[in-house]
Amino acid sequence: MSTPRIALVTCADLPDLEPEDQPLLDALRQRGAEASAEVWNDPDVDWSGFDIAVLRSTWDYTENYAEFLAWASSVPRLVNPPNVVRWNSDKHYLQRLAEHGLDVVETTWLEPERNFDKRALHNRFPAREDFVIKPAVSAGSKDTGRYTATDADSRRYAIEHAERLLSEGRSVMVQRYIPEVDSVGESALIFLHGTFSHAVHKDAMLAPADDAVVDGLYRPESMSPHQATEAEIAAAQNILAFARARIPGRNPSSRPLLCARVDLVTPRSGTPVLMELELVEPSLFYSLATGSLERFADAILAEVRMGPDTHNIEMA
Known part of the structure; x- marks a missing residue:
C-alpha cells in the first residue's frame, strides 16, 4: 500500500x-x-x-x-462526511432527537422569520430559574449567554441578546439551565468508530449575566479526567445509534463515524440528559486520557484502509 x-x-x-x-x-x-x-x-x-x-x-x-x-x-x-457535517452543525438536530423521545436539554426555538417583538420574546423565556440563549449555528460557546428569569435587568439583557441574533437572521435557542451543571458539571464521552474511548469532566462555563461575546474562537473550558458511568455510556450509545440510523444519507448499515463526542449532564432524576452531540470537529482531550491520541491515530489509518463507506451517501 x-x-x-x-x-x-x-x-x-x-x-x-x-x-x-x-x-x-x-x-x-x-x-x-x-x-x-x-x-x-x-x-x-x-x-x-x-x-x-x-x-x-x-x-x-x-x-x-x-x-x-x-x-x-x-x-x-x-x-x-458532509451530510453529517450539515446535520450536526445546525443545533436543530436537538429538536429531532427530542421529537423521537431522547432525553435532551429543554429548548425553545425562536426563528427569525417570526419577527418577534420584545413582548413576544419575554413570553417565550422561562418564568423562573436560569436559562441560556445561543444561536443554532455556533461553536465554542460563542454568542452564548446565561440569564436569570426573575431578575428584570438580566431578562432585559436576554431580550437584547435574542433580538441581536434574530436581526442577523440566526435561529435562536432558549435552553433551561440545568442546576447540576454548576454542582456536578458535564460529562463528555468520546467514541472512535462507535467504540467508547474515554471521558472527561467539564466544569460549568457560564455564570449568570456572563457576557455573550467571546474574545477569540471559543470560550475557555476547564476539563479533567472522568470515569464514565454505565448509565452515561448507555445513554451516549443510544444517542449515537439514533444519529447513525437517521442522519440524512446514512442508514443502519453505515459504519460508525470516525469520531464522536456526547456531552451529558445527569440531573437529580438520575437520567443523563444530552447537552450537545459533537460530530463535526469535536475536541477529544487526548492529554486527559492515556492512550487516546494513539487510539485516534489508529482509527484514522483504519478509516483510510476501509475506503469510502458505500452505505453513507454524502448528500449535496
Missing part, C-alpha cells in the same frame, strides 16, 4: 492546529503516514491529493457557514 496522505483540517486562526491536536501529526507519521495541517478555505490546497481529510479545528465555520458547507461537499474524502 502506498503512503497514506492525511490532511488534518483547521482554520486560518490556527494554521498549525489547536495545541491539543498538534501531537497527532507525529503520531500519524510514526505510523507511516504523510500528515499535514491544512486550512479548510485555503484556495491553494488540492484536496484531491489526500487519501482522507479529517476535520479538526475548523472553528471559524460559523462565520462562513454557507461557504463551509459548500467546501465540505467538495472534498473527495472528508470525515466526518
Whole structure:
C-alpha cells in the first residue's frame, strides 16, 4: 500500500492546529503516514491529493457557514462526511432527537422569520430559574449567554441578546439551565468508530449575566479526567445509534463515524440528559486520557484502509 496522505483540517486562526491536536501529526507519521495541517478555505490546497481529510479545528465555520458547507461537499474524502457535517452543525438536530423521545436539554426555538417583538420574546423565556440563549449555528460557546428569569435587568439583557441574533437572521435557542451543571458539571464521552474511548469532566462555563461575546474562537473550558458511568455510556450509545440510523444519507448499515463526542449532564432524576452531540470537529482531550491520541491515530489509518463507506451517501 502506498503512503497514506492525511490532511488534518483547521482554520486560518490556527494554521498549525489547536495545541491539543498538534501531537497527532507525529503520531500519524510514526505510523507511516504523510500528515499535514491544512486550512479548510485555503484556495491553494488540492484536496484531491489526500487519501482522507479529517476535520479538526475548523472553528471559524460559523462565520462562513454557507461557504463551509459548500467546501465540505467538495472534498473527495472528508470525515466526518458532509451530510453529517450539515446535520450536526445546525443545533436543530436537538429538536429531532427530542421529537423521537431522547432525553435532551429543554429548548425553545425562536426563528427569525417570526419577527418577534420584545413582548413576544419575554413570553417565550422561562418564568423562573436560569436559562441560556445561543444561536443554532455556533461553536465554542460563542454568542452564548446565561440569564436569570426573575431578575428584570438580566431578562432585559436576554431580550437584547435574542433580538441581536434574530436581526442577523440566526435561529435562536432558549435552553433551561440545568442546576447540576454548576454542582456536578458535564460529562463528555468520546467514541472512535462507535467504540467508547474515554471521558472527561467539564466544569460549568457560564455564570449568570456572563457576557455573550467571546474574545477569540471559543470560550475557555476547564476539563479533567472522568470515569464514565454505565448509565452515561448507555445513554451516549443510544444517542449515537439514533444519529447513525437517521442522519440524512446514512442508514443502519453505515459504519460508525470516525469520531464522536456526547456531552451529558445527569440531573437529580438520575437520567443523563444530552447537552450537545459533537460530530463535526469535536475536541477529544487526548492529554486527559492515556492512550487516546494513539487510539485516534489508529482509527484514522483504519478509516483510510476501509475506503469510502458505500452505505453513507454524502448528500449535496
